[in-house]
Amino acid sequence: MNRFFPAYIPGFLCQTLTLGTVLAADEAPDPSSMKVPEIYAHYCATCHGANFEGGQGGSLVDGEWKHGSSDAEIFRSIAKGNLELGMTPWEGVLSAEQMRGLVIFIQEKEKEAQAKGIQFPTPEVGKVTKTTHEDYVFEMVVEEGLKVPWSIAFLPEGSKLITEKEGRLRLVSAEGELHPEPINDTPEVLVHGQGGLLDVALHPDYGENGWIYLAFSEGKREEVEGERRPKVSAMTAVVRGRIRDHAWVDQEWIFKAEPEHYGNAGVHFGTRLVFDDKGYLYFIVGERGGLEIAQDLSHPAGKIFRLHDDGRVPEDNPFVRKEGALPGIWSYGHRNPQGMAFDPRDGMLYATEHGPRGGDELNVILKGRNYGWPVITYGMNYNGTPMTSETHRSGMEQPVTYWVPSIAACGLAFYEGEAFPRWQNQLFAGGLKQQVIRRLRLIDQEVVEEEVILKDAGRVRDVRSGPDGLLYVVLNSPDCVVRLAPARD
Ligand code: HEC
The missing domain is CATH 1.10.760.10 (Cytochrome c-like domain)
Known part of the structure:
Protein backbone atom coordinates (compact mmCIF):
# COMPACT_ATOMS: atom_id res chain seq x y z
CA MET A 1 0.00 0.00 0.00
CA ILE A 118 -14.55 31.94 -27.57
CA GLN A 119 -13.47 33.47 -30.85
CA PHE A 120 -12.30 37.01 -30.27
CA PRO A 121 -11.92 38.98 -33.52
CA THR A 122 -8.28 39.78 -34.31
CA PRO A 123 -7.88 43.54 -34.04
CA GLU A 124 -7.15 45.17 -37.38
CA VAL A 125 -6.61 48.84 -38.08
CA GLY A 126 -9.81 50.43 -39.37
CA LYS A 127 -11.94 47.40 -38.54
CA VAL A 128 -14.98 47.61 -36.29
CA THR A 129 -15.06 45.43 -33.17
CA LYS A 130 -18.38 44.85 -31.46
CA THR A 131 -18.50 44.61 -27.68
CA THR A 132 -21.45 44.34 -25.31
CA HIS A 133 -22.07 48.07 -24.93
CA GLU A 134 -19.91 49.93 -27.46
CA ASP A 135 -18.47 49.21 -30.90
CA TYR A 136 -15.06 50.62 -31.66
CA VAL A 137 -12.60 51.12 -34.50
CA PHE A 138 -8.99 50.18 -33.84
CA GLU A 139 -6.77 53.12 -34.86
CA MET A 140 -2.98 53.36 -35.11
CA VAL A 141 -1.40 56.37 -33.34
CA VAL A 142 2.34 55.58 -33.50
CA GLU A 143 3.15 52.57 -35.62
CA GLU A 144 6.90 52.76 -36.02
CA GLY A 145 10.01 54.05 -34.28
CA LEU A 146 9.22 53.09 -30.67
CA LYS A 147 11.12 50.44 -28.74
CA VAL A 148 9.37 48.85 -25.74
CA PRO A 149 7.13 51.85 -24.99
CA TRP A 150 5.94 51.76 -21.36
CA SER A 151 3.66 54.67 -20.65
CA ILE A 152 1.95 57.69 -22.20
CA ALA A 153 1.03 61.17 -20.93
CA PHE A 154 -1.03 63.78 -22.79
CA LEU A 155 0.34 67.30 -23.14
CA PRO A 156 -2.00 70.22 -23.81
CA GLU A 157 -2.65 70.92 -27.50
CA GLY A 158 -2.66 67.23 -28.37
CA SER A 159 0.98 66.21 -28.22
CA LYS A 160 2.07 63.22 -26.14
CA LEU A 161 5.03 62.01 -24.11
CA ILE A 162 5.94 58.34 -24.28
CA THR A 163 8.52 56.53 -22.16
CA GLU A 164 10.62 53.76 -23.63
CA LYS A 165 11.83 51.15 -21.16
CA GLU A 166 15.43 51.49 -22.35
CA GLY A 167 15.59 55.01 -20.98
CA ARG A 168 14.29 57.36 -23.66
CA LEU A 169 11.48 59.91 -23.35
CA ARG A 170 9.82 60.48 -26.71
CA LEU A 171 7.58 63.24 -28.01
CA VAL A 172 4.70 62.74 -30.43
CA SER A 173 3.21 65.85 -32.04
CA ALA A 174 -0.51 66.57 -32.15
CA GLU A 175 -0.40 65.40 -35.77
CA GLY A 176 0.96 62.04 -34.65
CA GLU A 177 4.57 62.55 -35.77
CA LEU A 178 7.14 60.84 -33.54
CA HIS A 179 10.03 63.26 -32.98
CA PRO A 180 13.12 61.43 -34.26
CA GLU A 181 15.25 62.54 -31.25
CA PRO A 182 14.42 61.51 -27.69
CA ILE A 183 14.22 64.39 -25.17
CA ASN A 184 17.83 65.32 -24.28
CA ASP A 185 19.37 65.09 -20.79
CA THR A 186 16.70 62.93 -19.17
CA PRO A 187 17.91 61.25 -15.95
CA GLU A 188 20.23 58.29 -16.18
CA VAL A 189 18.23 55.09 -15.96
CA LEU A 190 19.60 51.70 -14.91
CA VAL A 191 18.04 49.30 -17.40
CA HIS A 192 17.93 46.02 -15.48
CA GLY A 193 15.47 43.15 -15.94
CA GLN A 194 11.96 44.57 -15.58
CA GLY A 195 13.46 47.96 -14.67
CA GLY A 196 14.12 50.91 -16.93
CA LEU A 197 12.32 54.16 -17.66
CA LEU A 198 8.79 53.38 -16.51
CA ASP A 199 6.00 55.87 -15.90
CA VAL A 200 5.50 59.50 -16.95
CA ALA A 201 2.83 61.84 -15.55
CA LEU A 202 2.05 65.56 -15.65
CA HIS A 203 1.47 67.69 -12.57
CA PRO A 204 -2.26 68.50 -12.23
CA ASP A 205 -1.30 72.19 -12.71
CA TYR A 206 1.07 71.46 -15.56
CA GLY A 207 -0.37 74.41 -17.50
CA GLU A 208 0.97 76.81 -14.86
CA ASN A 209 4.11 75.09 -13.57
CA GLY A 210 5.28 72.77 -16.37
CA TRP A 211 6.29 69.91 -14.00
CA ILE A 212 6.63 66.45 -15.50
CA TYR A 213 7.22 63.39 -13.27
CA LEU A 214 9.24 60.33 -14.24
CA ALA A 215 9.54 57.00 -12.42
CA PHE A 216 12.40 54.65 -13.27
CA SER A 217 14.92 52.17 -11.93
CA GLU A 218 18.10 53.78 -10.75
CA GLY A 219 21.45 52.61 -9.36
CA LYS A 220 24.78 51.11 -10.35
CA ARG A 221 26.12 48.26 -12.43
CA GLU A 222 29.76 47.34 -11.80
CA GLU A 223 31.92 44.68 -13.34
CA VAL A 224 33.58 42.69 -10.59
CA GLU A 225 36.88 40.97 -11.34
CA GLY A 226 36.57 37.21 -11.37
CA GLU A 227 32.77 37.37 -11.30
CA ARG A 228 30.74 36.30 -14.31
CA ARG A 229 27.91 38.71 -13.63
CA PRO A 230 28.23 42.41 -12.91
CA LYS A 231 27.23 43.64 -9.47
CA VAL A 232 23.96 45.53 -9.70
CA SER A 233 22.26 47.66 -7.11
CA ALA A 234 18.95 49.07 -8.28
CA MET A 235 15.80 50.65 -6.92
CA THR A 236 12.73 52.54 -8.09
CA ALA A 237 13.11 56.33 -8.05
CA VAL A 238 10.95 59.36 -8.91
CA VAL A 239 12.02 62.78 -10.20
CA ARG A 240 10.32 65.81 -11.64
CA GLY A 241 11.60 68.24 -14.20
CA ARG A 242 10.55 70.41 -17.13
CA ILE A 243 11.10 70.20 -20.85
CA ARG A 244 12.61 73.24 -22.54
CA ASP A 245 14.00 73.29 -26.10
CA HIS A 246 13.61 69.53 -26.31
CA ALA A 247 15.72 69.01 -23.19
CA TRP A 248 14.99 67.87 -19.62
CA VAL A 249 15.77 70.75 -17.23
CA ASP A 250 15.17 71.91 -13.62
CA GLN A 251 15.29 68.34 -12.28
CA GLU A 252 14.35 67.71 -8.62
CA TRP A 253 14.35 64.40 -6.73
CA ILE A 254 10.96 63.36 -5.40
CA PHE A 255 11.82 59.88 -4.13
CA LYS A 256 15.19 58.18 -3.75
CA ALA A 257 15.64 55.19 -1.44
CA GLU A 258 18.49 54.79 1.05
CA PRO A 259 21.55 52.91 -0.31
CA GLU A 260 20.77 49.86 1.89
CA HIS A 261 17.40 49.50 0.17
CA TYR A 262 18.94 48.97 -3.24
CA GLY A 263 19.16 45.37 -4.44
CA ASN A 264 20.40 43.26 -7.33
CA ALA A 265 17.04 41.70 -8.27
CA GLY A 266 15.83 42.59 -11.76
CA VAL A 267 12.17 42.18 -10.83
CA HIS A 268 9.22 44.07 -9.31
CA PHE A 269 10.05 47.77 -9.52
CA GLY A 270 6.34 48.68 -9.94
CA THR A 271 5.16 51.39 -10.81
CA ARG A 272 2.69 54.15 -11.69
CA LEU A 273 2.46 57.84 -10.83
CA VAL A 274 -0.99 59.31 -10.13
CA PHE A 275 -2.24 62.49 -8.50
CA ASP A 276 -5.45 62.79 -6.50
CA ASP A 277 -7.77 65.80 -6.71
CA LYS A 278 -5.96 67.48 -3.79
CA GLY A 279 -2.64 67.30 -5.63
CA TYR A 280 -0.99 64.47 -3.63
CA LEU A 281 1.27 62.18 -5.62
CA TYR A 282 0.94 58.38 -5.28
CA PHE A 283 3.47 55.92 -6.65
CA ILE A 284 4.37 52.26 -6.27
CA VAL A 285 7.57 50.49 -5.34
CA GLY A 286 7.31 46.75 -6.09
CA GLU A 287 8.61 44.21 -3.60
CA ARG A 288 11.88 43.74 -5.61
CA GLY A 289 11.70 39.95 -5.25
CA GLY A 290 12.05 40.34 -1.47
CA LEU A 291 8.65 38.81 -0.59
CA GLU A 292 8.51 39.26 3.25
CA ILE A 293 10.03 42.72 2.86
CA ALA A 294 6.59 43.85 1.64
CA GLN A 295 5.45 43.53 5.28
CA ASP A 296 8.39 45.54 6.67
CA LEU A 297 7.45 49.20 7.16
CA SER A 298 11.09 50.25 7.45
CA HIS A 299 11.76 49.15 3.85
CA PRO A 300 10.25 50.90 0.80
CA ALA A 301 9.73 47.72 -1.27
CA GLY A 302 6.20 46.38 -1.67
CA LYS A 303 4.59 49.73 -0.78
CA ILE A 304 2.42 52.44 -2.24
CA PHE A 305 3.68 55.92 -1.30
CA ARG A 306 1.87 59.23 -0.95
CA LEU A 307 3.83 62.48 -1.04
CA HIS A 308 3.32 66.17 -1.65
CA ASP A 309 4.02 67.18 -5.25
CA ASP A 310 7.52 68.36 -4.21
CA GLY A 311 8.39 65.13 -2.37
CA ARG A 312 7.63 66.26 1.21
CA VAL A 313 5.76 63.79 3.42
CA PRO A 314 2.19 64.83 4.25
CA GLU A 315 1.56 65.21 7.99
CA ASP A 316 -1.50 62.99 7.86
CA ASN A 317 0.19 59.97 6.26
CA PRO A 318 -0.66 56.81 8.24
CA PHE A 319 2.82 55.94 9.56
CA VAL A 320 4.38 59.36 10.22
CA ARG A 321 4.37 58.76 13.96
CA LYS A 322 5.18 55.06 13.88
CA GLU A 323 8.72 54.41 15.02
CA GLY A 324 10.98 52.86 12.41
CA ALA A 325 8.39 53.17 9.63
CA LEU A 326 9.05 55.15 6.47
CA PRO A 327 6.67 58.09 6.71
CA GLY A 328 5.93 58.24 2.98
CA ILE A 329 4.15 54.85 3.03
CA TRP A 330 0.42 54.91 2.30
CA SER A 331 -0.26 51.13 2.05
CA TYR A 332 1.85 47.94 2.20
CA GLY A 333 1.92 44.20 1.59
CA HIS A 334 2.03 44.63 -2.22
CA ARG A 335 3.84 42.39 -4.68
CA ASN A 336 4.19 44.35 -7.91
CA PRO A 337 1.36 46.73 -8.80
CA GLN A 338 1.66 48.27 -12.29
CA GLY A 339 -1.75 49.84 -12.70
CA MET A 340 -3.23 52.64 -10.58
CA ALA A 341 -6.16 55.01 -11.11
CA PHE A 342 -8.66 57.12 -9.18
CA ASP A 343 -12.39 56.51 -9.61
CA PRO A 344 -13.68 59.88 -10.87
CA ARG A 345 -17.03 59.25 -9.15
CA ASP A 346 -15.93 58.81 -5.53
CA GLY A 347 -12.18 59.44 -5.54
CA MET A 348 -11.31 55.87 -4.47
CA LEU A 349 -7.86 54.69 -5.49
CA TYR A 350 -7.60 51.37 -7.37
CA ALA A 351 -4.48 49.38 -8.19
CA THR A 352 -3.88 46.21 -10.16
CA GLU A 353 -1.04 44.04 -9.01
CA HIS A 354 1.02 41.28 -10.59
CA GLY A 355 0.48 38.41 -8.21
CA PRO A 356 2.01 34.96 -8.29
CA ARG A 357 0.49 32.37 -10.67
CA GLY A 358 -3.29 32.69 -10.38
CA GLY A 359 -3.06 35.61 -7.97
CA ASP A 360 -3.24 38.86 -9.99
CA GLU A 361 -5.37 41.30 -8.01
CA LEU A 362 -7.48 44.44 -8.27
CA ASN A 363 -7.47 46.30 -4.94
CA VAL A 364 -9.06 49.41 -3.49
CA ILE A 365 -6.12 51.18 -1.86
CA LEU A 366 -6.95 52.57 1.57
CA LYS A 367 -4.79 54.56 3.97
CA GLY A 368 -2.49 52.44 6.12
CA ARG A 369 -3.89 49.08 5.04
CA ASN A 370 -1.98 45.83 4.60
CA TYR A 371 -2.65 43.99 1.32
CA GLY A 372 -1.24 40.74 2.62
CA TRP A 373 1.63 39.76 0.32
CA PRO A 374 3.24 37.25 0.83
CA VAL A 375 1.28 36.05 3.86
CA ILE A 376 -2.02 35.62 2.02
CA THR A 377 -2.51 35.18 -1.72
CA TYR A 378 -4.80 33.48 -4.20
CA GLY A 379 -1.86 32.27 -6.26
CA MET A 380 0.98 29.78 -6.23
CA ASN A 381 4.56 29.96 -7.51
CA TYR A 382 5.08 30.33 -11.25
CA ASN A 383 7.18 27.14 -11.31
CA GLY A 384 4.12 25.21 -10.09
CA THR A 385 5.13 24.71 -6.46
CA PRO A 386 2.35 25.47 -3.99
CA MET A 387 2.71 28.62 -1.85
CA THR A 388 0.09 28.79 0.84
CA SER A 389 -3.52 27.80 1.37
CA GLU A 390 -4.15 31.05 3.22
CA THR A 391 -6.22 33.50 1.20
CA HIS A 392 -7.67 35.48 4.13
CA ARG A 393 -6.35 36.81 7.41
CA SER A 394 -7.75 39.41 9.75
CA GLY A 395 -5.95 42.73 9.44
CA MET A 396 -5.24 42.05 5.77
CA GLU A 397 -7.29 43.33 2.84
CA GLN A 398 -9.17 41.20 0.32
CA PRO A 399 -8.93 42.11 -3.37
CA VAL A 400 -11.97 43.44 -5.22
CA THR A 401 -11.30 40.64 -7.70
CA TYR A 402 -8.43 38.39 -8.81
CA TRP A 403 -7.62 36.70 -12.10
CA VAL A 404 -7.07 32.98 -12.75
CA PRO A 405 -5.16 32.43 -14.93
CA SER A 406 -3.00 35.50 -14.30
CA ILE A 407 -3.35 38.23 -16.94
CA ALA A 408 -0.08 39.94 -15.87
CA ALA A 409 -2.00 43.07 -14.90
CA CYS A 410 -0.44 46.23 -16.33
CA GLY A 411 -2.00 49.63 -16.97
CA LEU A 412 -5.31 50.77 -15.49
CA ALA A 413 -7.66 53.61 -16.33
CA PHE A 414 -11.15 54.83 -15.64
CA TYR A 415 -12.73 55.93 -18.88
CA GLU A 416 -13.72 59.57 -18.49
CA GLY A 417 -14.48 60.63 -22.06
CA GLU A 418 -17.66 61.37 -23.98
CA ALA A 419 -16.98 59.30 -27.08
CA PHE A 420 -18.16 56.03 -25.51
CA PRO A 421 -21.11 57.04 -23.30
CA ARG A 422 -21.80 53.49 -22.15
CA TRP A 423 -18.22 53.04 -20.96
CA GLN A 424 -18.19 56.16 -18.81
CA ASN A 425 -16.60 55.74 -15.37
CA GLN A 426 -15.79 52.11 -16.05
CA LEU A 427 -12.42 50.58 -15.38
CA PHE A 428 -10.11 49.27 -18.13
CA ALA A 429 -7.38 46.89 -17.00
CA GLY A 430 -4.55 45.80 -19.28
CA GLY A 431 -2.85 42.41 -19.28
CA LEU A 432 0.69 41.99 -20.58
CA LYS A 433 0.87 38.24 -20.85
CA GLN A 434 -2.72 37.65 -21.83
CA GLN A 435 -2.61 40.56 -24.27
CA VAL A 436 -6.00 41.79 -23.15
CA ILE A 437 -7.94 44.77 -21.99
CA ARG A 438 -10.70 43.86 -19.57
CA ARG A 439 -13.57 46.24 -18.95
CA LEU A 440 -14.94 46.22 -15.41
CA ARG A 441 -18.09 47.95 -14.26
CA LEU A 442 -17.89 48.71 -10.56
CA ILE A 443 -20.71 49.57 -8.20
CA ASP A 444 -19.78 50.34 -4.59
CA GLN A 445 -16.32 48.87 -5.15
CA GLU A 446 -17.69 45.58 -6.45
CA VAL A 447 -17.34 44.21 -9.96
CA VAL A 448 -20.81 43.81 -11.45
CA GLU A 449 -19.76 43.20 -15.04
CA GLU A 450 -16.52 42.16 -16.71
CA GLU A 451 -15.71 41.76 -20.39
CA VAL A 452 -12.65 41.37 -22.60
CA ILE A 453 -12.80 44.22 -25.13
CA LEU A 454 -9.43 43.77 -26.84
CA LYS A 455 -7.36 40.64 -27.29
CA ASP A 456 -4.14 39.63 -29.06
CA ALA A 457 -3.22 43.07 -30.39
CA GLY A 458 0.05 42.92 -28.39
CA ARG A 459 1.26 42.94 -24.78
CA VAL A 460 -0.65 45.73 -23.00
CA ARG A 461 1.67 48.06 -21.04
CA ASP A 462 -0.58 51.02 -20.50
CA VAL A 463 -4.22 52.03 -20.92
CA ARG A 464 -5.32 55.66 -20.72
CA SER A 465 -8.45 57.70 -21.17
CA GLY A 466 -7.28 60.39 -23.63
CA PRO A 467 -8.33 64.03 -23.35
CA ASP A 468 -9.99 63.59 -26.77
CA GLY A 469 -12.31 60.94 -25.33
CA LEU A 470 -10.56 58.01 -27.02
CA LEU A 471 -9.09 55.05 -25.18
CA TYR A 472 -5.29 54.88 -25.71
CA VAL A 473 -3.30 51.68 -25.43
CA VAL A 474 0.48 51.32 -25.30
CA LEU A 475 1.49 47.94 -26.72
CA ASN A 476 4.66 45.85 -26.82
CA SER A 477 5.31 43.21 -29.52
CA PRO A 478 4.41 44.94 -31.73
CA ASP A 479 5.78 48.13 -30.12
CA CYS A 480 3.20 50.81 -30.91
CA VAL A 481 0.49 53.08 -29.57
CA VAL A 482 -3.10 52.52 -30.68
CA ARG A 483 -6.46 53.92 -29.71
CA LEU A 484 -10.06 52.81 -29.72
CA ALA A 485 -12.42 55.28 -31.39
CA PRO A 486 -16.21 55.02 -31.65
CA ALA A 487 -17.48 53.21 -34.76
CA ARG A 488 -19.57 55.52 -36.92
CA ASP A 489 -22.18 54.12 -39.33
C1 HEC B 1 -9.99 6.84 -8.10
C2 HEC B 1 -10.51 7.83 -8.99
C3 HEC B 1 -10.28 9.29 -8.62
C4 HEC B 1 -9.10 9.89 -8.30
C5 HEC B 1 -7.73 9.28 -8.19
C6 HEC B 1 -9.43 11.29 -8.09
N1 HEC B 1 -10.75 11.51 -8.29
FE1 HEC B 1 -11.70 13.27 -8.12
N2 HEC B 1 -13.46 12.35 -8.42
C7 HEC B 1 -13.63 11.02 -8.74
C8 HEC B 1 -15.03 10.73 -8.87
C9 HEC B 1 -15.63 9.39 -9.21
C10 HEC B 1 -15.70 11.95 -8.62
C11 HEC B 1 -17.20 12.19 -8.58
C12 HEC B 1 -17.64 12.06 -7.14
C13 HEC B 1 -19.04 12.58 -6.91
O1 HEC B 1 -19.84 12.56 -7.83
O2 HEC B 1 -19.29 13.03 -5.78
C14 HEC B 1 -14.69 12.93 -8.36
C15 HEC B 1 -14.95 14.27 -8.07
C16 HEC B 1 -13.98 15.24 -7.98
C17 HEC B 1 -14.26 16.65 -7.84
C18 HEC B 1 -15.63 17.28 -7.76
C19 HEC B 1 -16.15 17.53 -9.14
C20 HEC B 1 -17.54 18.15 -9.18
O3 HEC B 1 -18.21 17.97 -10.21
O4 HEC B 1 -17.92 18.84 -8.24
C21 HEC B 1 -13.06 17.30 -7.82
C22 HEC B 1 -12.82 18.79 -7.72
C23 HEC B 1 -12.04 16.29 -7.93
N3 HEC B 1 -12.64 15.06 -8.02
C24 HEC B 1 -10.69 16.56 -7.93
C25 HEC B 1 -9.73 15.55 -7.84
C26 HEC B 1 -8.33 15.84 -7.65
C27 HEC B 1 -7.70 17.22 -7.58
C28 HEC B 1 -7.71 14.65 -7.58
C29 HEC B 1 -6.25 14.36 -7.33
C30 HEC B 1 -5.69 14.92 -6.12
C31 HEC B 1 -8.73 13.62 -7.75
N4 HEC B 1 -9.93 14.23 -7.90
C32 HEC B 1 -8.48 12.27 -7.77
C33 HEC B 1 -12.62 10.10 -8.88
C34 HEC B 1 -11.30 10.31 -8.60
Missing part, protein backbone atom coordinates in the same frame (compact mmCIF):
# COMPACT_ATOMS: atom_id res chain seq x y z
CA ASN A 2 1.26 3.43 -0.84
CA ARG A 3 2.44 5.02 2.36
CA PHE A 4 0.72 8.27 1.51
CA PHE A 5 -2.66 6.66 1.28
CA PRO A 6 -5.26 6.68 3.98
CA ALA A 7 -5.65 3.24 5.50
CA TYR A 8 -9.41 3.14 5.10
CA ILE A 9 -9.71 2.99 1.32
CA PRO A 10 -12.38 0.43 0.56
CA GLY A 11 -11.65 -2.65 -1.50
CA PHE A 12 -13.14 -1.53 -4.80
CA LEU A 13 -11.12 1.65 -4.69
CA CYS A 14 -7.88 -0.18 -3.84
CA GLN A 15 -8.45 -2.25 -6.90
CA THR A 16 -8.82 0.84 -9.03
CA LEU A 17 -5.75 2.32 -7.46
CA THR A 18 -3.51 -0.69 -7.96
CA LEU A 19 -4.72 -0.99 -11.51
CA GLY A 20 -3.97 2.67 -12.08
CA THR A 21 -0.30 2.49 -13.04
CA VAL A 22 0.81 5.87 -11.76
CA LEU A 23 -0.25 5.11 -8.22
CA ALA A 24 1.78 1.94 -7.78
CA ALA A 25 3.51 2.09 -4.40
CA ASP A 26 7.15 2.23 -5.47
CA GLU A 27 6.55 4.68 -8.28
CA ALA A 28 4.74 7.46 -6.49
CA PRO A 29 7.37 9.92 -5.25
CA ASP A 30 7.13 11.89 -2.05
CA PRO A 31 4.34 14.39 -2.76
CA SER A 32 5.82 17.02 -0.44
CA SER A 33 8.49 17.85 -3.02
CA MET A 34 6.17 17.74 -6.04
CA LYS A 35 4.95 20.61 -8.15
CA VAL A 36 1.22 20.98 -8.56
CA PRO A 37 1.06 19.72 -12.18
CA GLU A 38 3.04 16.63 -11.07
CA ILE A 39 0.68 16.05 -8.17
CA TYR A 40 -2.18 16.17 -10.63
CA ALA A 41 -0.45 13.77 -13.02
CA HIS A 42 0.33 11.29 -10.25
CA TYR A 43 -2.79 11.45 -8.14
CA CYS A 44 -5.66 12.72 -10.24
CA ALA A 45 -5.05 12.06 -13.93
CA THR A 46 -5.92 8.33 -13.68
CA CYS A 47 -9.53 9.21 -12.99
CA HIS A 48 -9.92 12.76 -14.29
CA GLY A 49 -7.81 12.39 -17.44
CA ALA A 50 -4.35 13.70 -18.31
CA ASN A 51 -6.04 16.70 -19.95
CA PHE A 52 -8.81 17.05 -17.37
CA GLU A 53 -11.23 15.51 -19.84
CA GLY A 54 -12.57 13.00 -17.36
CA GLY A 55 -12.73 9.24 -17.12
CA GLN A 56 -13.78 7.36 -14.09
CA GLY A 57 -14.13 10.74 -12.40
CA GLY A 58 -15.80 13.59 -14.27
CA SER A 59 -14.17 16.21 -16.48
CA LEU A 60 -12.82 19.10 -14.45
CA VAL A 61 -12.93 21.61 -17.32
CA ASP A 62 -16.41 21.22 -18.83
CA GLY A 63 -17.91 23.96 -16.69
CA GLU A 64 -20.12 21.48 -14.85
CA TRP A 65 -19.63 21.09 -11.13
CA LYS A 66 -21.63 18.63 -9.09
CA HIS A 67 -20.35 20.00 -5.83
CA GLY A 68 -19.86 23.66 -6.69
CA SER A 69 -17.35 25.69 -8.68
CA SER A 70 -16.07 28.16 -6.09
CA ASP A 71 -12.53 27.82 -4.77
CA ALA A 72 -13.87 26.76 -1.38
CA GLU A 73 -16.19 24.14 -2.88
CA ILE A 74 -13.52 22.63 -5.12
CA PHE A 75 -11.12 22.61 -2.17
CA ARG A 76 -13.74 20.76 -0.15
CA SER A 77 -14.34 18.22 -2.97
CA ILE A 78 -10.62 17.46 -3.02
CA ALA A 79 -10.15 17.39 0.74
CA LYS A 80 -13.25 15.41 1.70
CA GLY A 81 -13.73 13.34 -1.48
CA ASN A 82 -16.69 11.05 -1.84
CA LEU A 83 -15.62 7.51 -1.10
CA GLU A 84 -18.95 5.97 -2.01
CA LEU A 85 -18.70 7.34 -5.52
CA GLY A 86 -15.01 6.66 -5.85
CA MET A 87 -13.43 10.04 -5.12
CA THR A 88 -10.57 9.74 -2.66
CA PRO A 89 -10.47 12.17 0.28
CA TRP A 90 -7.06 13.81 -0.14
CA GLU A 91 -6.92 15.49 3.25
CA GLY A 92 -4.04 13.97 5.20
CA VAL A 93 -2.38 12.76 2.00
CA LEU A 94 -1.82 16.17 0.46
CA SER A 95 -1.12 19.33 2.45
CA ALA A 96 -3.51 22.29 2.50
CA GLU A 97 -1.02 24.23 0.32
CA GLN A 98 -0.98 21.44 -2.24
CA MET A 99 -4.77 21.17 -2.35
CA ARG A 100 -4.99 24.95 -2.70
CA GLY A 101 -2.47 24.66 -5.56
CA LEU A 102 -4.69 22.05 -7.23
CA VAL A 103 -7.69 24.39 -6.97
CA ILE A 104 -5.71 27.15 -8.74
CA PHE A 105 -4.46 24.67 -11.35
CA ILE A 106 -7.98 23.33 -12.06
CA GLN A 107 -9.48 26.86 -12.24
CA GLU A 108 -6.67 27.90 -14.61
CA LYS A 109 -7.30 24.93 -16.91
CA GLU A 110 -11.04 25.42 -16.90
CA LYS A 111 -10.74 29.10 -17.84
CA GLU A 112 -8.28 28.19 -20.59
CA ALA A 113 -10.68 25.55 -21.94
CA GLN A 114 -13.53 28.08 -21.92
CA ALA A 115 -11.40 30.73 -23.63
CA LYS A 116 -10.61 28.29 -26.44
CA GLY A 117 -14.30 28.14 -27.24
